[in-house]
Amino acid sequence: MNFLLEPWPWYVAGPMIALCMYLMFFFDKKFGVSSNLETLCSMAGAGKLVDFFKFDWKKNLWNMAFVLGLIIGGFIAHQFMTPDENIALNPKTIDSLSSIGFENAGQTYLPDEIYGLNALFSFKGFSILLVAGLLVGFGSRYAGGCTSGHGIVGLSSLATESFIAVAGFFIGGLIMTWLILPLIY
Amino acid sequence: MKYLKFIFVGVIFGIVLSKAEVISWYRIYEMFKLQSFHMYGVIGSAVVIGFFIVRGFKSHKLKSITHQNILVEEKKKGIPRNLFGGIIFGLGWALGGACPGPMFILLGKGVLAITVVLLGAVLGAFLYHSIKHKLPH
DSSP states (O other), X not given: OHHHHSOOOHHHHHHHHHHXXXXXXXXXXXXXXXXXXXXXXXXXXXXXXXXXXXXXXXXGHHXXXXXXXXXXXXXXXXXXXXXXXXXXXXXXXXXHHHHTTOOSTTSSSSOHHHHSHHHHTSHHHHHHHHHHXXXXXXXXXXXXXXXXXXXXXXHHTTOHHHHHHHHHHHHHHHIIIIIIHHHXX | OTTHHHHHHHHHHHHHHHHTTTTOHHHHHHHHTTOOSHHHHHHHHHHHHHHHHHHHHHTTOSBOTTSOBOOOOOOXXXXXXXXXXXXXXXXXXXXXXXXXXXXXXXXHHTOTTHHHHHHHHHHHHHHHHHHGGGSOO
């Protein structure tokens, strides 16, 4: 059972992701995470402000159940299946991170520089976290899908729209990683 | 409980993305730095197998649990919505190192700071629907 505790290689993860997609359709639903953001808005009463959110969020509870599963899965993996958080990053990645001031890259899942408590409780750090979320939430609903809906389902169906959206993901990601991150750190 | 099966799939998905380090900010950075095959392998192999699964749906060889044909909804057409929405999403994905699935998984991992990212994401979805009539689609 040792392999369960080691990092899983891409050729295990990819097929398992496809299996998850299959199961959601097999259960007469669909596979996509970002629409839950709209459900959360609706549950919080956003329908009073914007008509779009006046839908009956109870019909999306199946997808909120999936989200609850994600939270439980993250808990289980962290508590029982990850004795060592070291990530085998490319040494070049560690170098380029250290050149913008990120120490200890790859020794844990998340950089303290972004997710640590000092960052969270600083104005700059809090703003970065909030803006990252805003961009993901806004962009995924503008495009009508995120990495699961466009990236996995859309590309698997060879949908032109999803190829455009995923090209957009990469344009945005490359701009952030190569041009903007070195400016803000 | 009729929702149990969806919780179950979510748990599997959450464990897979955790164990394959897809929820790691560093893996996303490394991917956009084009310095590792890992993330491309994860997404690429999911899409290759997904392609055959969707083909099974379309040819009606794979049926749902209720023996219905499975329909994959088409995405909304339009270059601006997909391109601009995609770029905005990509900027946020590379900044926070988390797309929507991993945000919830990191919440389960107990990362306090992810609550701010999640709050931002919910506000972002709200903001989009507040101003969408002014945007090109």
